[in-house]
Amino acid sequence: MMTESRRIDREVAHHLLQRRGQLTRRWLRAVRKQMHIRPVSRDAVVGLINQLPLLFDELCASVGEGAEEADTMRAGRDARRHGSERWRQGFALDELYLELDLLQRCVQACVREYFAGAQSRVSQAATHEAIERFFSDAIRGAIGQFQAHQDRRVNDAMGQRDLAVKRQRNSDERLRMAAEAAGLGIFEWDPETDGAVWENDRMYQITGQPRTEGALNIGDFIERVVHPDDAARVRSELKAALTSLLDFQTIFRIRRRSDGALRFLAASGRFMPASSGVGQILVGTLADVTQRVAADEATKEADRRKDIFLATLAHELRNPLAPILTAAHLLAKGSVPAAELRWIHDVVERHARHLAHLIDDLLDVSRITAGKIRLRKEVFNVWSAIDRAIEMNASAAAQRGHRLEVATSAQSALFVYGDLTRITQIVSNLLDNAIKYTNAGGDIRLAASASYSHVSITLQDNGMGMRPELIPSLFDLFEQASADGQPGKSGLGIGLSVARSLVSMHGGTITASSEGLGKGSIFTVSLPLCDAPVEVSAARVESDPVIPAVCKVLIVDDNEDAALSLAKILDDHDVRVATCGFEAVEIAREFGPKVVLLDLGLPDISGHEVATRLRKQQGGSDMLLVALTGYGQPEDRERTKATGFNHHLVKPVRIEEIFSILNCASKPDSL
Template sequence: MPLRPGPFPELAGYLESKRGLVTRRWLRAVRSDPAIEQAARLSTSQLLDHLPSIFEQICAVLRAAPDETSPVHLRDNAKKHGRDRWMHGYQLDELYRELDQLQRCVQQVAREFFAGTSASRKTQTAAHRLIEDLFSATIHTAIKQLLEDQDERIKETSGERDRALSAQKQSEERLRMAASAAGLGIFEWHIPTRTGVWENSRMYEITGQPESQGPLSCREFVRELVHADDAQALITDYMVAMEYGGDFHETFRIVRIDDRAMRVVEMYGRFQSAPDGSIHAFIGTLEDITRRTLAEESLREADRRKDAFLATLAHELRNPLAPIRNAAQILGQIVGDMPPEVEWVRATVARQCAHLARLIDDLMDVSRISGGNIRLQREVFDIRQAIQGAVEINLPTAKERRDHIKVSVPDVPLLVNGDRTRLMQALSNLLDNAIKYSDDCAQIAIDATSRDGHVEIVVRDNGVGISPSQLGELFSPYVQLPTPDGRWRPGLGIGLSVVRTLIDMHGGHVTAASDGAGKGSRFTVTLPTVQVSAASTPDAVGLSRRPARRLRVLVVDDNRDAAESLAIILDDHEVRCAFDGESALAMAKEFRADAVILDIALPGINGHEVARQLRALPDTAHAMLVALSGFGAPEDRARSREAGCQQHFTKPVDPGILVDLLNSYAAGHAR
């Protein structure tokens, strides 16, 4: 039976920490199960036997990557357990129920673990399914070993054929009982005669075939039962498995014979060969997984709705942030004529606006990460640029708290193949964390060194530190650990989770270390470097804040505060405002704009359609179109590009970025 991939290291660690609880629950369940008669005759130590080893191996598989841990040891321990139970007189169904009780206890503790986390439904479903698969493999291996030992003893103690056949029949019957208890239908298709044998009543229950009419052959099964859209794929895979051998596994839909209800089923099986090498039979199991499939789809739909809600929430929060940030920028332009109290108000508004925008970005990143929707825009660049950018982002907060950030990087480029923006974001999050968890006047350092084909970036602080017991939880999403000083620290507890994911996506890793409470922290990021000419990664060119010429700029936004405040900031150019798509198109024809800064979520004609029509007008066909939106996912940026926008910024954008962009355009596009 194939196992689903890991790793789930946090779950494995939690299970190991709850090993005593699992053991107690399991012992209580086994002792109270009247169907496990032999359990009453065994001591506690005899009952436990190989179960600790099985439990440890299951945790090891949960912790490790798929290509790192083989379930060989798990199968060995299951064989030992099956042999031990046979020696104690266990019957097959007793062995099955005993291991099934262990699975129930482990799944219960796993559910308790996920109840205390923010793991996505997809992750929870995958973890529970992996545990289910691991126990299924364990149960089958233990049962097989018990049957082998039972059959071997029969052969050794009796030379009478009829006794051996009778014992084998009993074993097969118990196996059918165990399969039925697990909800599996057992069947056989005889290849030469094209007939079918259904070993238990569960086959009739799953398919809706009346027992009075007997089993279906392979051909009848496909023709009368399998959904028409799935039949060809099932036939093709069945024929491939027959030709090349190996296990057969297929999930498909059927239409039940009695009530015509559609169900989703899962089939496992294997072909058996006759002594002459010809294919003799196909023996398989059938399971109705409709309920599980619907539950998984419901979880996926809930995730989709959650993502849509978060995107809408982010958009609605970003819209009012844009005019607030613009207003702070305008105050900064006239601060020389204002009293110190006004400068304090301006700086506070700008700082808190940037903080709120950062929280929104982190929240959206966690949602995209959990849904696997982050896509890296890779390029070869000098990581020193990302370090400098991260420092500049955090410098205002550091200055306010009188912190000192010391930067130490080599004089030569450190080239990496990665997403410049995402790596800057990760390093910025680490610096923000260092500032947040340090007192005022802190000493913070960020160092970069190159060694053995990697660049190592270390962020150090002399802040509150981290206790050893907390280090393992730092990078979990939505986790805010208590600090030794007892002070509350702002944030959602997701910044470090974003850091780990982004660094992992770049083929690197991040670690945390601390000498203890009050002794500061160290975060180390390691990334692979590339050998490329430094000439291929030019440094950013600083732009003048004075335009080479005045542009005709049209600002389009249904939020009047946002549009009018941005127009004030861009007063070095000739700026006009429009507040809906229709008036923007009419004004563009008369105004002949050189550049259009365009909100996307406009009433009536949306920004994408406005952009397409502007591209069709002779006077604006070659204008610079800049999308400005509360939505900033990769698919939102792609739609803006398709509509004809050269740039897409997420609100609230730094006004200085727009100033530099317009000035650069003015310098390169003379009338």
């Protein structure tokens, strides 16, 4: 009986193997009918077919061998592999159970078909029990493996979530640290609840809100902190951002609650989903941008002053050019009476000197800014600088009918250690400023006195005065005082700035004061006092220029008008003119000049190259080379000296200086 039973089992297993294809197709049709089993694509079907053989082979082996324990273990192992693969493909637990259950039903039906056609009357119950036991073990193993994979997936998801939360916390902490380092306050506002969270102390520091009173919501913040003039605008911008859910950015003023200080704040925010999943919250930052706003305003103000300066410069340059051109027109009329000719001469000279003064002021600003001003210091009586400044400005004061008073009663010697020319320039700038801003017939008073270790030079006028709030910026570059209702005054607005810089270079100070518009001004320069020199030389008395004896002069300048006009002035000498470098070298070779007045900026070769070539000519070492140029900075003088020039004259040159050089050149052994 036992032998017959095992024979039947082998035949059943053989029957199943022979109908594997048919059984597989039947199973797949059953699977397709269950619409909730996924996936149902062609690739998924191929996957099912590829997984079935192992499981099916184990089933047949189990039935054919009588379902021994080892076979059951293999079936469970194959079923677990099947469950793992189905999990990878995205199956749910009930889908896996149904899939294996359908396979069991198909196998049972195939077995029943075998017994229906078999001649043997052996009971088929044992075979069905073996198949049912096989699938029961297989389903449990597959489901166990499936659940194990799901548990691992859940654990992995939980671990990834915990890692993501940790990373988010670290990111938030880094963001807070960056915000703290940047001086940013961080806040959140929930429009639904009107609740606010201030996430760091910087919010309280910026706004001056007491920490004990907690955070302010948007409404309270605008009402209590935002400047009243900006409150309506901030509300409108916030409402627009809330409606559109676009980023919110604005700059506004506040009165800091702790001390009432006016500050400029920049708010920036973005709407993000609330943690509850309902609605949006505004997450943003708050920054104190007072210094940035002030810097922007200062830049705009500097640009405004530069624009005014350029317009003023054009005006100031045109003013002296107009009378010079008029004088030229008068000279073109022909015969001019001697008195009128003298007047024309004075007009041209006065306005030409004014142009030169404007250029000197501009150069001084450039040199001071670049740190290229060099002081030639000596010990001198400060009254020498005052006397020179008065001499330079006396004519302008007389034209406006000013009464210029100098405190002569106490003119004791007041010695300072400094640059006489620059101190003279300081006093001259102040005196020129007083003349400009004092109405015709006004009074100007100059005084100097010693106090402790300093000398004070005071200049007082009864002119237009100044508004007190303008005094701190009076010495800024391009700044000009102006009275309400009065026309603009002449000048570039750089004289006082230059004066302050020069005074500072001497270790002194300069201050200004006024009781208001129409009440005059007082300027005070304070310089360090020093001891008198052991021997004070008498003031040099300048004599009238001595007309030199006739000598050979070569004038080299590509500006033909300048060269020919200078030649006419020097017509008592034997003069030749050249307008380029090569021409100058050729003329000098034939002419043999004693003095060469040489421009440096020539069209072909530079004046330095011309000087070098002249020195190499026969008799070149005996020539007196005079650089005649518009370049007058210290490095320019050093270069001409190194090239071999004897003198360096800056245009426009005083004719007296040229006469003096020619006078020296005409003397024996002058070189």
